[in-house]
Amino acid sequence: MIFWAVTIALSAMAVLLVLMPLWRGGASTTNRKDGALAIFADQVAEVDREAKAGLLTDQEAEAAKVEIKRRMLVASRTEDDALRGGGRAVLIAGAFCVPFAAVGLYAYLGSPGTPSQPFAERSAERDGLAREVALVRELRERLLAQPDGGETKGWVLLARAYMRLDQPGDAALAFARVADREDVSSGILTQYAEALITAEQGVVTNRTVLILERALGLDPDNPAGTYYYAQWLLQEGREEEAEARLAQRIAKESVTQPWIPFFLNALNGLRADRGVPPLELEDVLGAAVSEDRPGPDAADMAAAAEMSEEDRAAMIRGMVDGLAARLNDTPEDVDGWIRLAQARFVLQEEDAAREAFLRARELLAAAPEDDPRKQAVVRALQQLGFE
Template sequence: MSFWIAVAVLSAITLFLLAAPLWRKNKEEGERADYELNVFKDQLKELDRDLERGLINQAEAETARVEIQRRLLAADEKRGKTTISGQKIGAGTLIVSTVIGLGLVAGSLALYLKIGMPGYEDVPFASRDLQKERQMASSEGMAAEIAQLKKHLEDEPGDVDGWMLLGRTLRLTGRPAEAVDAYRSAVKASERHPSVLADFAESKIYASEGQVDDETFSALKEAVDNDPSQMKARFYLGFAKMKTQDYAGAIQEWTDLAAMAPKEIGWLAQVNEQIDMAAKAGNLNRDDFKPSAQALVLSKQFELQWEEEKKQRQEQASQTSGPSQADMEAASEMTPEEREEMIRGMVEKLADRLKENPNDIEGWKRLAKVYMVLGEKDKALEARNKVKELSGS
């Protein structure tokens, strides 16, 4: 008897939970979902830039990319299901939702009576293959996300980032041929952008287990011709030339790439290994090959760019790390009014920086604390709300 009472109580709770969202106004969740989509897309682009500059290795990049992709797919699902409306639910809709809810409960109960076993003990935790269960759950979840992304791309075939995301996801889940098709669609949607061509060619090489056909070679050549700074395309173009036994051409491509790359980047050692292999296979001397004039010009440009980015990171770190020792010594000799003015100046700098980089959650936390110390509770509350928004809580 107690079992059926529990069933009735749980059914009532389930109906309430199912109906509750219908009684509340929608608070423009669609806009929030669009914002999250843009954030995750920016994170994917930043991840690719970090990988290209050698700030992270390939394994770290793939791990981070899968997590960002999962969140992006979840945000896209949220956007698709959300409607911006503040109207109350009509009586007809409420009746239909109630009938559906009751039907679900009744159907579940009938199914349980048919195949269920009340009172039957659960499977012991120790005897379960948890790793297999996790793999199955992950595989099923990823398949659903892929299907959802495909549906989104049917409605928006010009979404280049969506096609790229689908291609990466299909490759990670062991579906290389489908990944090639996704990247081919990305090439079309991007109007043959050089970086997309490089990813397309890479996917074809992986799908064919290292073989290079005419389409792959042409895509790589087109990418480098249109944008000589495409390092991924240069690497695979050298690989393609080596496959066709053009060892001198391969060495020249990789020599140019080595000249363009920063000296501390992790994959430079692999490039040098490839040069040695090509030189040995073609009976050539690698010292006879020098960087082209184009590669030397690009090298200088990249060097200036990376130095500027390094300087910006250092400036950002100094802005967020608090006052320096010189600032502390100067503050000790100030009057209370001068100290407060100095503090407010530092706070304004932090606030201005956060306007340019609004996703810096640690910066918002510091800003909230400082505003509380200064007694500006309204501004502190705004900063705390921004922290909650970024943390999703």
């Protein structure tokens, strides 16, 4: 591989540079006495020159020369230490330690073989994005052109596209168009709130709270709405109320829901702050739990598919983002990555799904060949057209 070839070449160069004195032993050297005497001689010459130019009186020049000559005398009396040879073996050993130590250090710090991706070579990625941007723009123009202000469904579609493009501010503007309409649902309002929160970098503003309150007014059980409302309570320093809200909402469920792990996570975070042991899924749901499966997977996604479209999207989006955020902190969690990948796949975010599967495959590299997860990941990757 080119990378290792270059590494070896660099190491060889470093070793050779260090060893240079071995065959340049006769390089010029100055010893202290010679160097100092040369400089004093030059100073004497300078005094002579200045005296000749009339810048110094003869008396001054003589005094200066006496002083310099005294220094010359001192310098010529000092003996430099005798120089000796030897030490070849130590030098060679030291020089050869360099590449090994360096590669060891590099192995700890670097990511060997990770390819570069210059901007110019990533046009395919950009084209994909450009297509999406163009579609979004087209949709927006079509909606704006409609005399009745455009269909609610259309605006919601547009807003979600903006969210995907990481333009939460624009998404919020699109949601705002329909927020006051008759046909707005609790789900749309929570997505609106989510867009605002993302745009504000996680801060729940007063305006957002009003929207959340409206969403919960339409559907008091809206999980995403409840979740964000609890976030606001936390932000206000009302931990107990936030905890109660989350706990009450979970308590209404007898069967596990895809969003419950996120609620539980937040709940347990708050409990940890109080020094109370964390709750297990069984504790909150009781015996009614059919299957212990933290995080959304394909089956959860299918279950979610039976809900109204808006609710589902809002919820899944929130959960998937939560999972992704959690994986940032615990990047070694193989099952987490697989769940995230499956969720992304269901959301038809194929690039992101592939990315997550690849992470899982990387982590599974050391696992035994018959690990079922390993095969599942490979199958999924094939399905995504990845060898």
